Amino acid sequence: MVPGHEIVGIVTAVGSNVSSFQKGERVGVGCIVGSCRDCEYCDDGKENYCANRAVTTYNGVDVDGTVTQGGYSSYIVVHQR
């Protein structure tokens, strides 16, 4: 794990429900890569205050139990939000 937390890259693929981004588009990812997206804070766009624990970009425990590896990895998968 290398603690890069302000990631810039190019979208290489999108899921079938993704509407905000397209393949080839330049994107950025901040220091939080996940949250419940369902609590009052997430609904208000304040995922960093997620009542059910936001997932940090590096050294965080994701919903599947894996540890997030940071922004120096070759690829990262994130929710479009």
Ligand SMILES: [Zn+2]
């Ligand atoms: Zn939340």
